[in-house]
Amino acid sequence: MLIKRITVGEIKVPLKVPFKTAVRTVTEVHDLVICIETDTGLAGYGEAPATAVITGDLLGSMRAALDLLAPRLLGRKLMDFNALLLLIQRSVIHHSSLKAALEIALYDLRARAFGVPLYQLLGGGDPQLKTDITISVNDLDVMVKDALRAVAEGFDCLKIKVGGHTWQDDVDSVLAIERAVGPHVALRLDANQGWTAKHAVLVIQAIEKAGVALELVEQPVKADDVAGLKFVTEHTLTPVLADEAVFSTRDALHILATGSADIVNIKLMKTGGISQAIEVASLARLHQRTCMVGCMLESAISVTAAAHFAVAFEDVVSYIDLDGPQLCASSAVDGGMRMNGPWITLPDAPGLGITAVHGLTHIKVFDV
Numbered sequence: 030m031l032i033k034r035i036t037v038g039e040i041k042v043p044l045k046v047p048f049k050t051a052v053r054t055v056t057e058v059h060d061l062v063i064c065i066e067t068d069t070g071l072a073g074y075g076e077a078p079a080t081a082v083i084t085g086d087l088l089g090s091m092r093a094a095l096d097l098l099a100p101r102l103l104g105r106k107l108m109d110f111n112a113l114l115l116l117i118q119r120s121v122i123h124h125s126s127l128k129a130a131l132e133i134a135l136y137d138l139r140a141r142a143f144g145v146p147l148y149q150l151l152g153g154g155d156p157q158l159k160t161d162i163t164i165s166v167n168d169l170d171v172m173v174k175d176a177l178r179a180v181a182e183g184f185d186c187l188k189i190k191v192g193g194h195t196w197q198d199d200v201d202s203v204l205a206i207e208r209a210v211g212p213h214v215a216l217r218l219d220a221n222q223g224w225t226a227k228h229a230v231l232v233i234q235a236i237e238k239a240g241v242a243l244e245l246v247e248q249p250v251k252a253d254d255v256a257g258l259k260f261v262t263e264h265t266l267t268p269v270l271a272d273e274a275v276f277s278t279r280d281a282l283h284i285l286a287t288g289s290a291d292i293v294n295i296k297l298m299k300t301g302g303i304s305q306a307i308e309v310a311s312l313a314r315l316h317q318r319t320c321m322v323g324c325m326l327e328s329a330i331s332v333t334a335a336a337h338f339a340v341a342f343e344d345v346v347s348y349i350d351l352d353g354p355q356l357c358a359s360s361a362v363d364g365g366m367r368m369n370g371p372w373i374t375l376p377d378a379p380g381l382g383i384t385a386v387h388g389l390t391h392i393k394v395f396d397v
């Protein structure tokens with residue numbers, strides 16, 4: 030079975046409300062979509078967001094890197110799978126989101142070739158997951174309204190974006206949301222690098238002293254401030270989750286071995302795909318820690334892949350943040366993960382279970 034054609038295009042999907050974090054505001058998903066086809070008529074899909082401020086990936090830079098990679102993949106045997114993964118990982122440094130999209134398409138194809146859903150190819154598991162939902166950083170009354178709407182839709186875990194205002198505003202927003210939704214809704218905070226280590230400790234301790242038990246706090250400090258991350262982990266009771274601080278297995282090893290965070294957020298767009306995500310999950314298992322499986326602002330192709338991964342590694346994945354498609358006002362995809370409030374169910378179809386992607390623009394085809 031040979032790789033015969035690689036098609037790249039772009040999708041745009043509007044969001045229900047603007048997505049606002051400490052580092053960016055966006056109103057739509059605008060992602061690269063890759064389709065890899067074999068000479069036997071199989072097609073596998075992948076997706077990559079241009080999260081420049083986190084991964085450094087832009088639509089143009091990913092397309093330029095694909096110009097290099099696609100010709101090297103064409104004509105190769107799909108079943109030389111590990112060699113293909115190495116080729117993707119080693120042909121270019123960085124470009125983690127493009128690598129993820131290519132790997133996802135190849136894993137999709139491999140599972141389709143074996144006639145099984147991807148999570149079964151990866152080891153099996155229960156194909157149902159429960160995700161949190163993101164509450165963007167905004168004025169307090171907007172955040173409370175968004176939180177109440179999410180709870181009314183069935184979500185019992187909120188990921189509240191902080192770090193974009195003063196530390197006192199952050200404390201006030203979190204306490205107001207907790208008062209509004211009640212103690213049975215789990216609260217996660219994500220500062221997206223928006224605090225210094227000392228500010229993070231100040232905010233988290235103020236919330237702890239107010240009697241609000243946070244489930245976790247994600248990436249309180251700058252991505253490269255590992256000493257700051259460790260300071261926060263050591264000076265608060267709330268579990269600390271490393272997100273932007275952990276892309277590669279090397280990053281994960283350092284964070285886990287030094288106890289700089291309690292939990293690691295695995296995103297396919299940071300690891301460069303499924304093969305390295307497996308390595309990070311294995312490292313976490315080795316260090317007797319757990320992981321979150323998260324997403325960037327992505328639509329249903331790559332989030333479906335992340336859900337398949339999370340299902341297969343459920344022993345080490347305790348937290349799910351796969352709300353990308355939930356934040357979208359519509360879908361460009363047929364098949365793939367089904368969503369019902371916080372519940373994600375994976376189809377019993379081969380591969381990712383995606384049958385079509387609509388509205389592709391800027392299409393380019395690489396052929397043998």
Ligand SMILES: C[C@H](N)C(=O)N[C@@H](CCC(=O)O)C(=O)O
Nearest residue numbers: 080163323324325326350352353
């Ligand atoms: C969408 C998800 N819940 C999330 O918050 N992901 C990122 C930010 C993604 C982005 O800016 O595209 C995170 O920091 O966890």
Ligand SMILES: [Mg+2]
Nearest residue numbers: 219247248272
């Ligand atoms: Mg995060």
